[in-house]
C-alpha cells in the first residue's frame with residue numbers, strides 16, 4: 001500500500017505572517033535562526049507554536065501519510081524548523097530556484113510544476129497558504145483522474161489550525177486503500 005504524501009509548507013503555515021504592527025501570535029515562541037547561505041550577522045527571527053509540534057508529530061507518526069517538506073526553506077526545514085518543533089525527521093523537496101517576483105508567475109503556485117512531476121500518480125494532501133484557483137483546479141482534476149488530491153490552505157495570518165489537520169485525517173480515512181492491511 002502506498003501512503004498518500006503530505007506536503008508541508010512553512011511560511012504562512014507553521015510561521016504565520018506577522019500582524020500589521022509586527023506582532024506575532026502569543027501561541028508562537030520566537031526563535032532566531034541562521035538559514036543556509038546567510039552571513040552569521042544576518043540571522044532571521046521566526047516564531048513557532050510548540051503545541052503544533054506535538055500535534056503534527058502525532059499525525060506524521062501514525063502511519064497514515066508520508067510527510068515531505070515543500071517549502072522554500074528546503075533543507076533548512078529538516079535542520080532548523082523540524083528540530084525546533086520536535087518533529088520526526090522526514091525528507092524535503094529540493095524545489096527549483098526560479099527567478100520570479102511573484103509566487104504565481106503563471107497564475108498558479110510556483111512550486112506546483114515540480115510537485116506535479118515529483119508526485120507522478122501518487123495521492124497527496126498538500127498544505128500551503130498560497131494556492132490560487134488554478135491550483136484548486138489542478139487538485140480537482142487529479143482527483144477526477146483517480147489520484148486523490150487534497151489541498152489545504154490556511155490563512156497565512158493565522159497559519160495552521162487544528163481543523164486543518166482534522167481535515168487531513170478525515171480525508172485519508174476515506175481513501176479506498178487507507179485501511180488496507
Ligand SMILES: [Mg+2]
Pocket residue numbers: 009010011012013128129130
Ligand atoms: Mg507559504
